[in-house]
Amino acid sequence: MATSATLTDSSPRPARRVGGEGSVTRAAILTAAEHVMRDEGYAAASTRRVAARAGLKPSLVHYYFPTTDDLLLALFEKGAAESDAGLEAALAAPDPLRALWAALTDTSRTALALEFMALANHRPGLRARIAEHSERMRARQVTLFDHALGERLAAEGACPAAGLSVVLAGIGRALIMEGALGVTGGHAEARAWVEAWLDKLAPAGAPRRD
Amino acid sequence: MATSATLTDSSPRPARRVGGEGSVTRAAILTAAEHVMRDEGYAAASTRRVAARAGLKPSLVHYYFPTTDDLLLALFEKGAAESDAGLEAALAAPDPLRALWAALTDTSRTALALEFMALANHRPGLRARIAEHSERMRARQVTLFDHALGERLAAEGACPAAGLSVVLAGIGRALIMEGALGVTGGHAEARAWVEAWLDKLAPAGAPRRD
Amino acid sequence: MATSATLTDSSPRPARRVGGEGSVTRAAILTAAEHVMRDEGYAAASTRRVAARAGLKPSLVHYYFPTTDDLLLALFEKGAAESDAGLEAALAAPDPLRALWAALTDTSRTALALEFMALANHRPGLRARIAEHSERMRARQVTLFDHALGERLAAEGACPAAGLSVVLAGIGRALIMEGALGVTGGHAEARAWVEAWLDKLAPAGAPRRD
Amino acid sequence: MATSATLTDSSPRPARRVGGEGSVTRAAILTAAEHVMRDEGYAAASTRRVAARAGLKPSLVHYYFPTTDDLLLALFEKGAAESDAGLEAALAAPDPLRALWAALTDTSRTALALEFMALANHRPGLRARIAEHSERMRARQVTLFDHALGERLAAEGACPAAGLSVVLAGIGRALIMEGALGVTGGHAEARAWVEAWLDKLAPAGAPRRD
DNA sequence: GATGAATGAGAATTCATTCAT
DNA sequence: AATGAATGAATTCTCATTCAT
Numbered sequence A, B, C, D: 001m002a003t004s005a006t007l008t009d010s011s012p013r014p015a016r017r018v019g020g021e022g023s024v025t026r027a028a029i030l031t032a033a034e035h036v037m038r039d040e041g042y043a044a045a046s047t048r049r050v051a052a053r054a055g056l057k058p059s060l061v062h063y064y065f066p067t068t069d070d071l072l073l074a075l076f077e078k079g080a081a082e083s084d085a086g087l088e089a090a091l092a093a094p095d096p097l098r099a100l101w102a103a104l105t106d107t108s109r110t111a112l113a114l115e116f117m118a119l120a121n122h123r124p125g126l127r128a129r130i131a132e133h134s135e136r137m138r139a140r141q142v143t144l145f146d147h148a149l150g151e152r153l154a155a156e157g158a159c160p161a162a163g164l165s166v167v168l169a170g171i172g173r174a175l176i177m178e179g180a181l182g183v184t185g186g187h188a189e190a191r192a193w194v195e196a197w198l199d200k201l202a203p204a205g206a207p208r209r210d
Numbered sequence E: 001g002a003t004g005a006a007t008g009a010g011a012a013t014t015c016a017t018t019c020a021t
Numbered sequence F: 001a002a003t004g005a006a007t008g009a010a011t012t013c014t015c016a017t018t019c020a021t
Helices: A004-010 A024-040 A047-054 A058-064 A068-094 A096-104 A107-120 A122-148 A161-180 A185-201 B002-009 B023-040 B047-052 B056-063 B068-092 B096-103 B107-120 B125-148 B161-181 B187-199 C003-009 C024-040 C048-056 C058-064 C066-093 C096-104 C107-120 C126-151 C161-181 C187-201 D002-009 D023-041 D047-054 D058-066 D068-092 D094-104 D107-120 D124-149 D161-181 D187-201
Strands: none
Touching: A024 A047, A024 A058, A024 A068, A024 A107, A024 C048, A047 A058, A047 A068, A047 B161, A047 B187, A047 D047, A047 D094, A047 D107, A058 B023, A068 A107, A068 A122, A096 A161, A096 A185, A096 C003, A107 A122, A107 B002, A107 B107, A107 B161, A107 C126, A122 A161, A122 B161, A122 C066, A122 D107, A161 B047, A161 B125, A185 B161, A185 D107, B023 B056, B023 B107, B047 B056, B056 D094, B068 B125, B068 C048, B096 B125, B096 B161, B107 B125, B125 B161, B161 C024, B161 C107, B161 C126, C003 D094, C024 C048, C024 C066, C024 C107, C024 D124, C048 C066, C048 C161, C048 D068, C066 C096, C066 C107, C096 C126, C096 C161, C096 C187, C107 C126, C107 C161, C107 D161, C126 C161, C126 D161, C161 C187, C161 D107, C161 D161, C161 D187, C187 D161, D023 D047, D023 D058, D023 D068, D047 D058, D047 D068, D068 D107, D068 D124, D094 D124, D094 D161, D107 D124, D107 D161, D161 D187
8 A cells, every 4th residue: 555655664764773674583572672661661671671571681682772772763663653554544444533533542552652752852863753753643644634524624613634633642642641540530521522523523424525 | 819728738748758848958859850850851860860960969869858759759749739839820810711721831840740641650659649639630620611611611512621621731731742852743723723712712802700 | 682783783884875874765776676686687777777666766876876886785785684684583493404494495585696696797896795795694504503403413424514504505596596497307306305304414303402 | 329419409499590500700709708708797798798809890790690689599509518518428427427516516617507597587588498408407417317326316315316416406506606706615515525425326436337 | 865967888789781702 | 693791880779977956
C-alpha cells in the first residue's frame, strides 16, 4: 500500500546498528526493553535491566546497541512503525473517524508514547525524532479528516482538521494518563461528548463518502 | 476566603520531615529540585544534582529529605499548593472560565505536572497522592463550571461540567507537551476553536452571573 | 551483700558520662540499644537506630553517650552487672551447681554476650573490659566449685575447678549458639550427659555441704 | 576417597556468580575478604575495604560478587570446604580422635567460623546455609566417633556420639574465643582434662580398630 | 538538659562503556 | 557474532560527630 509506505519508509535514520537488523536476538532485546520501560519507567531502561529481562548478557545488548541512545531510538522507531500501521489501518477502516478515536484511546501504545515524551526532555537526539514523528502523524490525520469529513469541516463553527487532530489526541491522552493514575472522574462524560460530537460530524450510518 | 482555605488546607500529609518545615535551606532544596526536574526530567532529580544546583552538600539534602520519595512528595505538595492557589485565583477572577483556560495552558506549572505523571508510574507512594490531588482539582473545577455557566451547561449539546474539565485539561496539556517538543501543527487552530467555544458558553462581555 | 559488692564494684571505669547516671532517659537508651543489638546484631547498634528504637532524637543519644564506644561500654557494664547478679544468686541458691548450669544455658543473657565477644574483635577498648569481666566471672565460679564440691574435685579423674568452669561455659554456649542457628543435633544427649555428670559430682539430694 | 567426596561435593549451591568461578581475581577477593573479616570483624567486610586489601577497585568486587551476601556466602563456602577437608583428614589420620580435637581447637579456622555465627543473626540467607553445614559436620563427626570408638561409647557413663560432638566442639570453641580475648584462666586444666578423657576413651597406643 | 543543623566519610549498588579475545 | 573482564562515575542512603543555641 502506497500510503503506508510513504509514512513508514520516510524516517530511516536508523540507530548505528551492529547486529543484523533482522536478528532474533535484536528483536528479543527490543521487546524486553519495551516491557521494562512500560513497567518501570524510562529511567529503568538500562542495559543491565533490559539484558536481564531478555535473559541475555549485558554485553550482548551493547553489541547490538552500542549506546543507550541507540537502543532507545530503535525502540521508538519500532513503536512508531506500529503506531503508523495502526493509523493506516484506521484510514482504511470502514469508519475511519471512530477507528482513529479508538486508536487515540488505546492504552497499550500510549503508555509507551508518554514515556518517550518524558524521555525527550533530556535526550535531545530522541526529541527531534519524536517531534518529527508527531508531526507526520498529525499530517496524516489531517489527510484522514479532510478525506472523511470534507466540507463538513468547512462549515461554520467547525474546527479545522489540524485543530481537530490536536483536540482528539489531547482528550484521548488525558483519558489514558488519568486512567493509569486511577482517576476517572468526568471520563465517561468526556468520552460521551466526544462520541456525540463525532456523530454530528460523521453520522455513524454513512461513514465513508467514497 | 473560605473556599480557598478548603482546598488548600485539606492536603496536609507532609513528607516525613526531619529539617524544620519553615527552614530556608529546605525551601532552597525544593526550589533546586524543581529546576532540575523541569530542566532535565524526573530521573535527574537525584540527591547529588539537586544539592549541586542548590549549592549545598548532598548529605544536607538527605538531612531534610531522608529518602528520595520524601523529596519528591514534598516537591509535589509544593506544586500542588501553588496549583491550588492558581485555581482559586481563577475562581475569583472577573472571567473565571478564561482564567482557568489560561491556567491550564500555563507552561511553567504544567511541565512539572507532566513529570510527576510519568513518575507516578513507578512511585506508588506518589501515585496515590497525585491521583487524589487530580480529583480534588477536578471537583473544584466542576464547582467553577457550575457556578460560572450554570444552566448553559444543561443546554442541549453541551458537555457536563465534569467532562468539560477533562476536555479542557486534555487539550491544554496537549498544547504544552507538544509545544515542549517543538511540535506546533494545529495548535493555533485548536486554541482558536476552544476559545470560540468558550465564547459561546460564556460571552466575554458578561462573564459573571453574580 | 559483701560478695556481690566485691564483684560488682571493682570494675568502675565508667563511660565518660554527661547525662546523669540515674536518668530515666539514659536507661531507656540502654534498653533500646540492648534490643537493637540482640535483634539486629552489634553492627546495627548505631546512634540513629538506637534513638529510633527509643523514640528519641539521635542528638539526645549523643548527649548521654558522646561516642559509640561510650554507649557500647555502658551497655556491656549493664549486662555484666546483671550477669554478676545472676552468678551471685546461683552461689546463694540451695543447689548452686545446677543454678550455675541453668545460668550458663540461659538464652536471654548469653545472646548479648556473644555479640560482645564478636564486637571485642574490633573495639579494643571493649576487649580489655570484656576480658577482665570474663576472668572475674571465672574466678568467682572457681570459688563456687571449691565451695560446693570441695574434696570431690580433688578426687582422681576429676577436673580442677577452673577447668570445670571453662568446660561448662563452653558447652552451655555451644547449646545456645547452635540453638539460635536452629541446629539441635546432639543437644539433648550433651545436656543429659552434663547433668548426669553434675549428679555424680554433687548428688541432687545433698547439694550443700554447709 | 569416597567418603571425602560425599561430604565435600554435597554442598554446591554456589553464590550467584558473575565472574568466572576459577578466576584468580575472584580468589584474591575471597582471600582479602577472609583477612578483613578475621582481623576487623564481619562488619568490616565491606566492598571498599575488601577491595583495598586486595589492591583492586571496589567496582571489581561487585563485578564478581554482585551483592555483599554473595560475597559472604562464597566466603563461607570456601571456609566450609576447607573445614570439610580438615575433618576428612582427621577421619583418615592414624589417631582420628586426637586429630579431630586438634581441628576443633585450630584457631585459624574457628575464628572465622565465629564471625559467621554472629553474622547468621541478621543474614537469614547465610543462616540456613551455616546451619546446614553445622549439621553435616556433626553427622560426619558422629560417624567418626562410632567408627573410632564403637562399643566403648555404649559403655555405662559414656556420652553418645552426637552429644560428644557438641561437647568437644563447645569446649574447643570456648578455648579459642577466650584465647582471642586474652582470657586463659582454666584453659590448661580444661585442655588436660579433655585429653585425659580422650585417653580413657581411646588409649593412644591403639587408636584404630581397623 | 536537650535539640536542630550541618558535614565528611563510607556503604551498597547500578550503570554505561571500553577492550581484548 | 558474542562474551568476560574491568572501570569510573553516579545514586541512594547511613553514620558518627561537631557545633551553636
